Amino acid sequence: MPSPSRLLRAALAPSRGVALLVALAAGVLAPAPLSAGAAPQFPSAPEDLYLEVMIGERSTGRIVFFLHRGGRFFVRPIDLHEVGVAVPDDLPLDGEGRVALDAIPGLAYRYEMATQRMFLHPPAALRPVTRLGYRAPPPVVATREAGWLATWTGTGDVTDDRESVGGTLLARRFGRWGALEGSFAGLRGGGSAQLRRIDTRWSYTDPAHLWQWQAGDVVTGGLSWSRPVRMGGLAWSRNFAARPDLVTFPIPRLAGDAAVPSAVQVYVDGLERVGTEIDGGAFEVDVLPRIMGAGEAVLRVTDALGRVNETVVPLYVDAARLAPGLTDFSLQAGVLREGFAGDADRYGRDLVAVGAVRRGLTEAVTLEGYGELGAGLALGGLGAVWSPQARWGVVTASAALSGADFDASAWTLGYQWTGALFGIDLRLRRRGGAFRELADPRAADAAALGWRREQQVTLWARVAGGSLSAASVHWREPTGEGGRVQSIDYTRTVGRITLTGGLLGRTSGTTASLGLSMPLGPRMHGTLQQRHAPGERTTLAGVRRRVPYEGGWGWQARAGEDRLGGVVQGTIEHRSERGDARFGLRLSEGGSSARIEASGSVVAMDGRWFVSRRIHDAFAVVSTSGRAGVPVRIDHRLYGHTGDDGYLLLPDLHGWQDNRVGVDAHLLGWGVRADRPEQVAVPADRTGVRLDFAVSDTRGALVPLRGPEGEPLAPGTPLQVEGADPVVVGLDGEIYLPSLPVGHTIVVHGVVARRSCTFRVRADDATPVRGGYLRPDPVACVEGP
Numbered sequence: 197m198p199s200p201s202r203l204l205r206a207a208l209a210p211s212r213g214v215a216l217l218v219a220l221a222a223g224v225l226a227p228a229p230l231s232a233g234a235a236p237q238f239p240s241a242p243e244d245l246y247l248e249v250m251i252g253e254r255s256t257g258r259i260v261f262f263l264h265r266g267g268r269f270f271v272r273p274i275d276l277h278e279v280g281v282a283v284p285d286d287l288p289l290d291g292e293g294r295v296a297l298d299a300i301p302g303l304a305y306r307y308e309m310a311t312q313r314m315f316l317h318p319p320a321a322l323r324p325v326t327r328l329g330y331r332a333p334p335p336v337v338a339t340r341e342a343g344w345l346a347t348w349t350g351t352g353d354v355t356d357d358r359e360s361v362g363g364t365l366l367a368r369r370f371g372r373w374g375a376l377e378g379s380f381a382g383l384r385g386g387g388s389a390q391l392r393r394i395d396t397r398w399s400y401t402d403p404a405h406l407w408q409w410q411a412g413d414v415v416t417g418g419l420s421w422s423r424p425v426r427m428g429g430l431a432w433s434r435n436f437a438a439r440p441d442l443v444t445f446p447i448p449r450l451a452g453d454a455a456v457p458s459a460v461q462v463y464v465d466g467l468e469r470v471g472t473e474i475d476g477g478a479f480e481v482d483v484l485p486r487i488m489g490a491g492e493a494v495l496r497v498t499d500a501l502g503r504v505n506e507t508v509v510p511l512y513v514d515a516a517r518l519a520p521g522l523t524d525f526s527l528q529a530g531v532l533r534e535g536f537a538g539d540a541d542r543y544g545r546d547l548v549a550v551g552a553v554r555r556g557l558t559e560a561v562t563l564e565g566y567g568e569l570g571a572g573l574a575l576g577g578l579g580a581v582w583s584p585q586a587r588w589g590v591v592t593a594s595a596a597l598s599g600a601d602f603d604a605s606a607w608t609l610g611y612q613w614t615g616a617l618f619g620i621d622l623r624l625r626r627r628g629g630a631f632r633e634l635a636d637p638r639a640a641d642a643a644a645l646g647w648r649r650e651q652q653v654t655l656w657a658r659v660a661g662g663s664l665s666a667a668s669v670h671w672r673e674p675t676g677e678g679g680r681v682q683s684i685d686y687t688r689t690v691g692r693i694t695l696t697g698g699l700l701g702r703t704s705g706t707t708a709s710l711g712l713s714m715p716l717g718p719r720m721h722g723t724l725q726q727r728h729a730p731g732e733r734t735t736l737a738g739v740r741r742r743v744p745y746e747g748g749w750g751w752q753a754r755a756g757e758d759r760l761g762g763v764v765q766g767t768i769e770h771r772s773e774r775g776d777a778r779f780g781l782r783l784s785e786g787g788s789s790a791r792i793e794a795s796g797s798v799v800a801m802d803g804r805w806f807v808s809r810r811i812h813d814a815f816a817v818v819s820t821s822g823r824a825g826v827p828v829r830i831d832h833r834l835y836g837h838t839g840d841d842g843y844l845l846l847p848d849l850h851g852w853q854d855n856r857v858g859v860d861a862h863l864l865g866w867g868v869r870a871d872r873p874e875q876v877a878v879p880a881d882r883t884g885v886r887l888d889f890a891v892s893d894t895r896g897a898l899v900p901l902r903g904p905e906g907e908p909l910a911p912g913t914p915l916q917v918e919g920a921d922p923v924v925v926g927l928d929g930e931i932y933l934p935s936l937p938v939g940h941t942i943v944v945h946g947v948v949a950r951r952s953c954t955f956r957v958r959a960d961d962a963t964p965v966r967g968g969y970l971r972p973d974p975v976a977c978v979e980g981p
Contacts, residue, residue, distance in 0.1 A: 245269075247307070247314040249279045252455060254476065256280065262314060263294060269307065269314070270294035280477060281316060282324045320453050323477040328460060329470050330484040333441045336403040336852050338880045342371035343801035345884065347810055353385075355789040360385025364394075370883040374400030374409075381537070392537055401438050401880065403852065408435035413533065416550040416634075417526025420516075421579060421594040421608045421625075422566050423635035425550070428543050429530015434523070437881065438852050443484060446519050446559040446586065448511040450481045450495045463494040464511075465616075485513050489614030490587070512587045514612070518556030525553040532570075532634060546571035548634060560586045564594065568634050574598065575633060579608075589613035596631075604629035618657040625650040648674055662688030662695075679703055705730035719744065732759045743771045746835075760786030773836060773845075774807045799845060802886050806845040814849040814879040816857060816887050823868070823891040827860040834860075842891075851881030859889045869894045869934060897936040897970040899957050901929050903948045904977050915946035915955075933957065936970055945981070953977035 243264040249256045256279040263270040273283040273295050281303070287295050297305050297316075304317040350363040361384050368377040379394040397412030410431040416424045417433055436444055450462060454476045462470040464485040483493060495507040518524060528551075532544040548570035555563050564579035577596025583589065592610040597603075606627040613620050627648040649672045656665035665685050672678035685698040696711040707729040715721045719742040727734040736756035743750035750769040757763065763784035770777050775796030782789045797811040806817065820826040822842040828835055830846055838844045849855045858874035871890040879885045901909045908929025915931060916922050923931045923944070933942060936957065944955040955975045 245312070247312055250313055250315045251280055251476065252315075252317060254456060260314070263292075269297045269305070271297065276316075277324075279316070280324060280475070281318045282322050320478050323453075326474050326477060326479040327482070328472055328474070328479055329462070329482040330443065330447055331482070332443075333439065336439060336878060338403060338852060338878050339885045340370075340372050340880060340883065341801070341885055343799065343884050344369055345811060345815075345882070346798045347795075348797070349795040349810075350793070352792045353789065354791075356787045358386060368882065370880075374398060375883065392541070394537055401435050403438040406434055406436060406438055408433050408438075414528055414530070416528045417552050418550075419552055419554070419564050419566050419579060419594070420592065421577070421596070422552065423633055425634045426533040426536050427528060427530040427548065427550075428533055429528060431526065431528040433526035433528075436524070440850075440852055444519055444522055444524075445513065445515045446517050446556070448483045448485060448493060448509070448513070448586075449559075450483060450493060450507070450509055451479070452481075452495060452497055452505075452507070453478045454497055454499065456499050456501075458500065459498045461496045461498075463496070465491050483511075485511065488513055488515070489619070490589075490616065510587050512583055512589065514583065514590050514614075516581045516590050516592065516612075517560075517562040517583060518554055520556045520558055522556045523553065524555075525551070527551045548573075550634065560584070566596065568598075570634055573632060573634065574602070576602070577606075598631050598633070599629070604631035606631045616658075619655070621652070621654040623650075623652040648672070649678075660688070661690075662686060719750070734758045736763075738765075743769045743776075745771075747771045747773065758784070760784050771809065773809060775809050797847065799884060801884055802843075804841075804843060806843070808845045808847045811847045811882075813881060814851040814855075815884045816846040816849055816855070816877050816879070817884060818844045818846060818857065818859075819886065819888045820844075820859060820861075820870075820891040821889070823861075823864075825864065826889070826891055827863055829856075829858045829860065831856050832858075849877060849879060849885075851879055851883070854878055857887055859891065861889075861891050868892070869896075894935045895970060897933045897957070897972060898930050899933060899955075899972055900974040901925065901931060901944075901955055902974050902976045903929075904951050904953065904979060905949075906976070909948060913946060913948065915944050918943040918945070948977055951977070951979055952981060953979060954981060 245262040245264055246259050247262055249258055249260050258279050260271060260275045260279065270290060271294055273287075273289075273293075276283050276295075281300075283295060283300060287299055289295055297303060300322070302319040303322060306315040307313075308315065345368045347366045347368075348363065351361070353360045362382060364379065364381045366377060366379040368375055370376075376398045378396040380391065381394055382391040383389070395413040397410055397414060399408060399410045401408045408431075410433075411429075413426065413428055414431040415426055416431075418424045436442060452460070454460075454474060456476050457473065458476065459473050460470065460479065460481065461468060462481055462483050464483060465487060469483055469485065470481055481495070485491060485493070490510070490512050493509045493511050495509065497505045499505075527549075529547065529549040531546065532548055533541070534544060535541045548568070550569075551565075551567050553565045557563050560583050562581040564581070566575075566577045566579070568575040575596060575598040577594055579592070579594030582591045582593075584591070590612045592612075593608065595605065595607040597605050606625075608623070608625050610623045611620070612622070625648075650670070652667070652669045654665070654667045656663060658664075663686070666683065668680070668682045670678070670680045680701075680703070682701040683698065685696070687694065687696045689695075693712060693714045696709075696713075698709045700707040700709075707727065709728075710726045712724040713721060716739065720739065722737075722739045724737045725734070734757065736754050736758070738752060738754035740752040741750050748771065750771075752765075752767040752769075754765040755763070761784060763782065765780065765782045767778060767780040775794060778793045780791045780793075795810045797808045799806040799808060799811070799815065799817070801817050802819070804817075808815070818828050818838065820838045820842045824838055824840045824842055826838045826842075826844075828838065828844050828846065830848065835846055835848075836844055846857065855877045856874060857877050859870050861868045861870040861873065868891060871892075873889070875887050875889070877885045877887055901915075903909055909925045910929075911925055911927055913925040914922055915925065917933070923933070925931055931944070936942060942957045944957065946953055946955075955977065957972060957975055
């Protein structure tokens, strides 16, 4: 940027002074019009001009260098970009890389010599678009540490004539290279015992690419119109769970143009979702509506003069479509697993492969593809999800062929609409010929496959102060047999009471049900249920007290009549840091039974073992340098206190997300502090992280200081502690030092009454007082450094 003296000399140069006077007179008598192709006549000699750039009548706050040559103005494209004019890349440039203003299509401009300003009026096509609203988050950087996790459940049942004991175990070893896990189930009763392996697999997720690899027992991915199968083999798939804050469905985009600085607000169904200010120009708002189904968005633009422009846009949001440019996929190869977890559990011998892919083509259309390959089987299909104009619900369709010659077919067609007052869901499925999938029994008779027809209709609406839903499912087998299931349900809340009623119709008859629920106090509610079925009648009344999340006792009691006669049930529940337990007893005219359940987890990490309630996702091991009784918070909610060894296991963290974990060491007294009272833990799913909080004794001190005349220092006086942060004097001339080690001297400098003072504070001269901190005798000012 040129210096002021250079600008002054340029303005006062003789030749330019005359031009300045001429232009001033011309500007007063006849203001120069905007020009899009021809500039006003100026002297032909080249001129260097440093001009303030105006967009419309608004200053950009920038001074840009223009070269005036031959009656034309030349400027670097990058300078125009910086002031908000998007210059096309294919415009001709001069030898020094400048573009002529009159060569930019659609750009109107005016040079005002009197004020040394350049007024630019770019059309909307030349204005950069301001992006507002939702932005895709960056990839997660997760902490991968090594450890062991075992989750277990146990049950015991006793009836009049039978006893049984069972349980499940999932063991998981996790670390830098993913996780290896195995699950098992056992049952003993009726004179026999069984122990079965459920699954064994290795898995690893890459959050940067949202990829997941698996080896071992896997379940194939699929689409809404395909059926998954179990196999032993390899899998590669997309894992959107590694970016839980990434929105995968299309987000409504609203656009506008503001000529002047304006406030932009977006409301969805009456709630403000975006509120910000822009400098002007074209803008686009990606609105995260936080609704599903039909809604209405209002774009409100308020300019600097208070003028308001509103645009109402109907929208439809659903999770069936993928956002444009996003791809979801899964690929698996291996051998089928048949008779899962049963006596005939085994792996096949023939290699098979399964693949599925979804691609967000536009905001309205998502394309789908699916295929299966195996011994004597080949299947391929295409599908689509379409939202007409991205507002009229969702249409789904698919068609697939299978067989050696692709001579068997299956297709589906559906439509779904969800609005504020009503909704509808229609599904049609047809499967004919010898159409076969990997999920079909291999020994199935081809003639028995034939055509299968299935149709489903679901409706719901808000009526009479409540909600009403109805559904009908009708199917017909290849043999000609079929069935129909119809239901209707109604729910309404009156005051604090919730009423439910329903009818369920089948070929065997109609079942009617009626229910009532109401709160009875903190964590307590009561229920009343009646059910009438052909040859059966049930009436039960109950009261339940929920178990507190932080731990404690809960219970439930129910009494009434069922198909066996009178019945009384009772359940007692308990939750602690080490697990959950439940005991239930049932007494009826048909017999009695008792059941006990327990669940929990065991963690091995940081060379220690921890017993915990059941861990469903991720966890953290907190260490406080051996300090016991330190309060620990998760997301600002107190969870517990460290044990005698200074450790605490936090079992309820969320994988791939920021979990704020903090310690409240200051609650232990003035003499205790933590160097980092809060940390952010980002574990992978179903793994753990270790968090170290350095908690130590600080021997903090309240030090009274005295000025050169022996007077207390004035409150608010700033002082500098050598080797530490500055401090400010408080009431009674005191400062607080968080640490005052014995045998050391802390030096404090400052200016008091326009004199340079040095204060030397020693812990040896201090006296402990109530509250755990020290209070030395008053420290006098020593003048000089």
